[in-house]
Amino acid sequence: MFTPQERDRVREQLLRAAEADPAITAAAITGSHAVGAADRWSDIDLAFAVDGGLDAALERWTELVHRDFSALHHWDLRSGAAVYRVFLLPGRLEVDLAFVPAAEFGPHGPSWRTVFGEAGRTAPAVPPTPDHLTGLAWHHALHARVCIERQRWWQAHYWIGAVRDQVIALACLRLGHPADYAKGAHLLPDEVTAPLAATLVRSLAEPELRRALTAVSSALAAELQLTDPALAARLQPVLEPHGPDPRSDG
Structure with a gap:
């Protein structure tokens, strides 16, 4: 080193x-x-x-x-x-x-x-919007569920982790911390991060993947409830593990 x-x-x-x-x-x-x-x-x-x-x-x-x-x-x-x-x-x-x-x-x-040398004036970097991060999150959650149904265990593992990444980014954005690359994750309070421990996938067995997807969907719903309760209510049926069957070729 x-x-x-x-x-x-x-x-x-x-x-x-x-x-x-x-x-x-x-x-x-x-x-x-x-x-x-x-x-x-x-x-x-x-x-x-x-x-x-x-x-x-x-x-x-x-x-x-x-x-x-x-x-x-x-x-x-x-x-x-x-x-x-x-x-x-x-x-x-x-x-x-x-x-x-x-x-x-x-x-x-x-x-x-x-x-x-000299540095000119440039436009500040534009942070991600909650709407964009939310879109990524529900997209990833749908794909995680589809992958489980298709028995693509590794791909399901990938998408579950991707949902968690967006939950962390949304929480960072809400609390004024850096949202990119989890740079502000260490600043999040325990009440945000503690439930995320349950979203970690412990094996590629189907029941475990379904459990982790349920946990990360619940974490996403809880985060959305803090910033946009109306949107959280609209997305709840889609995020529920036994909600409407998603149709996707992705």
Whole structure:
């Protein structure tokens, strides 16, 4: 496992390389390090403003990280015009490098600290809406039930967990915590999280899958009751384990 000292040394080397790259006009530290919330296990998050096309910069930096830091693998996550190239280094150190067109370089939230160059004003990130999360939740619940009927045990397990993820996101949104990737889950009170323990699937036996689906459907109904009782009432017949038979080819 990497040490904080090793991580900090890698981050400083990357920032020095960015300053030496004529195509990089600005750089910022993002994530937990930008707001003083990093801990022993935090990874490296940097954003680079790129003058010109991103492809050449991505190719050049990928070669640099593999050569100078012995990267084991990398993959891309795209968001608008930006490309987040995610590297895995020895010692389980993750390095997330965001390559952004210079005209669009700037913070989308509080986790940002400009190191050099200038950052423009950008629109803040739009959080998910309760309606969207609710739609995902009932969709996943229907598919979990269909998979059980089809005896697709692993797929049913997947969808049950996906419903739980949306319940957590809805609770985080309601209480003002980060909703993406369960980042606010540890801040939820016990009265929200304790019932979710029953939603964990303990085996792939059909009775256990049906039990877990009932538990997660009840947790979803309880969460919806707190924010939109009318919607909770409309969805209740669909969420009940012995409610109307869902018809789906998904």
